[in-house]
Amino acid sequence: MSDRLFEHSSQGVSRGLSAGSPGSGRRLVVEADGGSRGNPGRAAYGAVVRDAESGDVLARAAERIGTATNNVAEYNGLIAGLRLARELDAAAHVEIRMDSKLVIEQMAGRWKVKHADMRRLAEQARALVPANPTWTWVPRERNKTADALLNAVLDGGPPVWEVGASASTPVAADPTGRPAEETAPAEASAPARGWGAEVGGATTLLLLRHGETERSQAKRFSGSGGEDVSLTERGRAQAAAAARSLADRLGVAAVVSSPLRRTRQTAEVVAATLGLPVEVEPGLAETAFGEWDGFTFAEVGQRWPAELQAWLADTSVAPPGGESFEQVLIRVRAARDRLIRTYGGKTVVVVTHVTPIKLLTCLALDVPARAAYRMELPPAALTEVAWFADGAASLRSFGVPAEVPEDGEPIHG
Incomplete structure (x- = not known):
């Protein structure tokens, strides 16, 4: 002793x-x-x-x-x-x-x-x-x-x-x-970016949400630990459209994906277009929604009304059996730091989910995690953030969707 x-x-x-x-x-x-x-x-x-x-x-x-x-x-x-x-x-x-x-x-x-x-x-x-x-x-x-x-x-x-x-x-x-x-x-202190000169080369993360799934189409909670769903046919077309839009980006060093099936399927389409392998980063997985997984927002409100209100009011509150946004923020931030250490000064396509992209955006803007509730991110949408060596960040775009026509084939040109 x-x-x-x-x-x-x-x-x-x-x-x-x-x-x-x-x-x-x-x-x-x-x-x-x-x-x-x-x-x-x-x-x-x-x-x-x-x-x-x-x-x-x-x-x-x-x-x-x-x-x-x-x-x-x-x-x-x-x-x-x-x-x-x-x-x-x-x-x-x-x-x-x-x-x-x-x-x-x-x-x-x-x-x-x-x-x-x-x-x-x-x-x-x-x-x-x-x-x-x-x-x-x-x-x-x-x-x-x-x-x-x-x-x-x-x-x-x-x-x-x-x-x-x-x-x-x-x-x-x-x-x-x-x-x-x-x-x-x-x-x-690191200044805000915009008109000022950049200090050193930025690490650019091209944050791509996966394509459509049956659950995203039905607006159901779909996180880690629940059913590992696949892309729909339209989701595959969205992935192809996103890949086409990224093909013109020069100097992409890597394609990194969340471990979930829908993100890996999207990442594989992008990686094949760019001629790169897919690397998996566990910290980029979607929030674990616990008992809410597979239910719509309205269904959760009927079955867990008090828990849902507490979750909406406080980002440290987790769904029953799940993760809070604050817990997700910790692992997403650590994943970001690993990417910056590995690919400092380069451009990386990061295929992930709604919550990690929103929380990375909160980090870039230096706003509380609850700001994520005010962001909308469609399937296969692209968000671009540059992270600088002095700790500053620049949000260059948010939630730009891939263009897919009604027949499901991606638009080219």
């Missing part, structure tokens, strides 16, 4: 097992924070993961989450930090440090989670917690790096999600002890 099972000091309170735990032998420290300007008000989170021995920053994240309370923002910071740690080393021993006594005590199991919204977030966090974590409360002055990250995005800076080499430079402090993020000039 570790001598840090219970550690009380003026610096903080820790509960859990420390470096002697089974696993990879690596020790990571998650520093997480969240805050809102107003309570509730404009909110964001910040999180960093450090090597426990050197103190070097190995990963960091920060993002606005719309209007929320401080506590909700704190939990979002925790979830992001745990996700970063898992991407770095799922077997590592992890110490979580936060200045929120509420979150630390609730996650350590000493305090009850009473509020329904908080319970959902706590469940998401517990699903990411590694074995035998250490929970440490620290005073706010010892959590300045995460705090600076969240305030930077609240002040208009770009969202951050960096794992590995891009986040490996230690966060330096000035002589006052403040982290570099707090003292960096405003010009260091």
